[in-house]
């Protein structure tokens with residue numbers, strides 16, 4: 001696990017139909033320490049996915065720099081694991097093979113990588129589902145596979161783009177609690193993107209409020225861990241922090 | 253009466269459960285019965301429309317003389333060789349065109365152009381180049397199989413969500429591994445569709461080619477029978493075509509589809 005530094009990052013898209021430039025990200029700077037859990041929160045269209053895709057190396061940035069462990073990002077790589085909103089599991093691979101995919105690409109032997117995969121599946125309570133294909137799982141289970149598939153490859157940074165946006169509210173709460181538990185156990189560096197303020201405050205050490213491609217403010221979340229919705233629902237500090245973030249995001 | 257019908261029905265269902273192949277034969281029984289009745293009623297002269305019994309008898313004698321097995325083998329080997337090359341060339345070409353914008357710009361117009369010149373339209377010039385032989389037949393079949401395979405492979409490659417490419421990349425897959433781990437399986441359902449179309453067209457092209465340039469094979473058998481006025485053998489040839497296609501489809505293609513695309517939830521059952 002390593003830290004992540006973003007300096008004066010910007011992105012300008014060229015829209016070939018309108019023939020105009022659209023600047024989606026303006027001069028964003030952010031430092032994420034090793035083992036930190038940072039949530040970027042902001043309204044739809046504020047450039048969250050664009051930022052994440054640049055960190056992941058899926059799209060080039062047009063200004064500034066992105067450093068992982070001091071080294072500039074040039075393209076996608078296994079040092080940055082990604083969890084997708086659409087899960088993006090390989091439909092032709094079983095759950096076990098999906099989770100073992102990263103180690104397989106690293107050249108880990110079959111016995112060894114299946115051991116790793118089983119260990120991570122157990123972490124997400126997915127042991128039963130190991131031999132099944134993704135299309136045989138519920139959305140919530142698929143996304144748990146998506147999370148442990150990224151984790152099993154032991155990336156320096158874990159990037160998550162609204163991973164729980166397409167599951168129902170109850171499942172989402174369970175997934176959030178599980179994610180904080182897994183994070184506490186493995187302590188990966190996480191950048192988590194969401195438009196849900198409560199989700200951001202629940203998960204993060206630090207919330208970065210984003211609007212129209214700019215960072216508005218960074219808010220430290222000093223809530224104790226382990227966190228659970230039962231405990232935090234009526235927690236005054238949680239309410240206060242959520243209220244502040246919500247105000248920030250809405251006022252912009 | 254109702255009870256009686258129900259009894260028969262339950263009997264059929266049980267029979268079907270024990271020998272599933274009966275279920276696939278059953279639809280043909282009324283067809284054969286109708287054929288038999290028409291011939292028995294002598295609506296058409298016997299020489300024009302022989303009955304099932306005569307066709308079976310002719311089948312027996314042709315098998316006995318060894319002609320049918322030899323011809324059948326010739327046809328199937330030709331189809332297999334042609335299909336093999338069609339696949340071996342078609343899938344890589346389809347993947348190249350599907351993945352590379354440059355290859356697409358360069359090759360797509362050519363593909364469409366040559367696709368339009370139907371397989372058989374090549375026969376006259378192929379006969380001049382290669383003569384009446386196996387080369388000509390193979391070229392025609394490869395030509396027929398390759399287009400549906402290429403076009404469907406391109407479609408399949410391009411229908412793979414970009415997130416799957418990205419997921420593989422950020423899990424550390426190299427471009428070569430992505431080809432094997434993402435592109436090929438992702439395009440497989442479409443490749444199979446292309447193969448099914450290609451084989452179907454290839455099978456027809458084979459028969460047509462054998463009629464024109466062949467010296468053996470099922471197509472030649474039928475054409476030869478026409479020369480000697482043997483309607484029985486023509487009918488036999490037609491029936492064999494149907495049965496063979498049925499076997500190829502239900503014993504080879506359908507099981508592959510069940511084990512891949514359907515299993516993975518990429519195609520609806």
Ligand SMILES: Nc1ncnc2c1ncn2[C@@H]1O[C@H](COP(=O)(O)OP(=O)(O)OP(=O)(O)O)[C@@H](O)[C@H]1O
Pocket residue numbers: 013014015022023024042043044045046047048049050051195
């Ligand atoms: N490929 C593209 N070409 C042109 N403009 C784009 C492209 N992708 C995104 N944009 C624009 O950039 C801006 C930010 O988009 P982005 O997808 O990053 O928003 P987001 O914060 O992730 O929104 P959401 O919460 O809806 O996912 C939007 O105005 C969008 O229209």
Ligand SMILES: [Mg+2]
Pocket residue numbers: 048049050
């Ligand atoms: Mg987004």
